[in-house]
Amino acid sequence: MIEVRNLSKYYGTHRAVDNISFTVADGEIVGFLGPNGAGKTTTIRILTCFQPATSGSATVAGHDVFTESLAVRAAVGYMPENVPLYPEMRVREYLRFRGKLRGLDGTAREAAIDRVTQRCWLEDVINRPISQLSKGFRQRVGLADALLHNPPVLILDEPTVGLDPTQIRETRSLIRELAQDHTVILSSHILPEVEATCQRIIIIHKGKLVASGSPSELRERISEGAKVIAEIKGAPDEIGAAVRQLPGVTNVQAERRDGWTRLAVVAASDLRETIAQTAFTRGWAVRELHRDAASLEDFFVKIVTGAHEQE
């Protein structure tokens, strides 16, 4: 559905997007993840034909973004970052205007407006001027606009930024629902956001694509062995020494915490059972024992801080 090949974009001498390539299959939800200024919005603006790329090519729904710009724009529903709207217009007036630009006529347009107002919970504000709407409602108007012509591709730039927690949850579930009949690209600088909604994550940093894959794939790639956390009653030295002798252990941290010892054990394999047996045979009480799944958050932070090796 979307194919990006060796895309680069310079602003003067500043390289905003650096040789990015990826594809998005039909019906996928893909999340662009990266810190602010990573090049997410620039990539999105190239895909939506707002700005041309300096080099490389991209096709959306089979059309080239540069040579068949109008066909691409017709196939894409786009919600720009911060959702720019005309404050002086009423919601219905705005959607009518956008519907006309999308080539929807009379009854088809009204039907489309009814459909998106329902879908985006806009019934209560449909006749209100946009200037009076809260951030959450403005965001929904932007989403309604993107959905108006029922496009095969939806591109949402930071769709939940500035929303309160309830609205974020509502928007996320709406996006997941939309993914049933649309291909969706969304961008975010917040990892849980992307993890919660997307099947695939593309991590961009300093204009470069640094990682891509499903959340579980990314997690596997970064889990260096298994890490087990345990809290056992007893002295840290004694317990630490006993655990260090277990097979495959590479690193043990033991610290005292209100009479208990908190252990963080890194080993080649999952040691939960062994640790439990050891504690049992030595008569130590255990109050916590779990495997610490490597978190994507750590991975993301590593990338952002530059600790991760660049591919």
Added chain:
Amino acid sequence: MRNVVAVMQRELLSLFWSPIGYIVITGFWLVTGVLVCATKAFTPGQPAMLRDVFMWTPFVLTLIIPAISMRTLSEEYRTGTIESLMTAPVTDTQMVLGKYLASYIFYLVMIAGTLIYLVLMAIFGDPDWGSAAAAYLGLILVGLAFTAFGVFASSLTHNQIVAWILGAVPLMLVAWFAYFIVGQVEGWMREVLQQVNIMGRFGEFARGQVALDGVVFFIAAAFLFLFLTVKVVESRRWR
């Protein structure tokens, strides 16, 4: 064409919604009213005449028309709505044309308000309908060119006040400067000034003559600045 109309309708809605539209329109009517008094258009015992009012109108329009069109593109840049507009299936030319037509229609409504003086003339005297028609044709043509220039000025900046200054100052310079200086200089400068002498060209219409080269001049100027506006809008994509 449908896209042009859609953009135009939205633009008109904004123009009639904003206080600036009403300030501009009342300002213009006020000034023309003052002109009617100042030029003694209705002097008892004298033939009623609007010619002097018409002569001065383009001077006023150099300030008024850029105020009508100053928001067209600069406000879209400032608020970022240009992004939704330029990613919708609308060509840059359609967008510029729609905005231009909206400003121009607003201008025509404003000009139509001055027809009241013609009605007064008809009540109190016997107006020369032919020369009045020529003068209005002149205003329609001047509006075409000035509005195009105003939209062009608006395409250059994010700030509507800057857009107004960028529109009004060159128009004032050309309209006033060329008019007063053209007799004072010789050689190539005079040739050039004669060509761009907006007031001189409009003056022929105000006196009741439809000059073909004047018609061509104003229409060509409108095309030139609309073309340049489209180019500026296109070039903004590359930045």
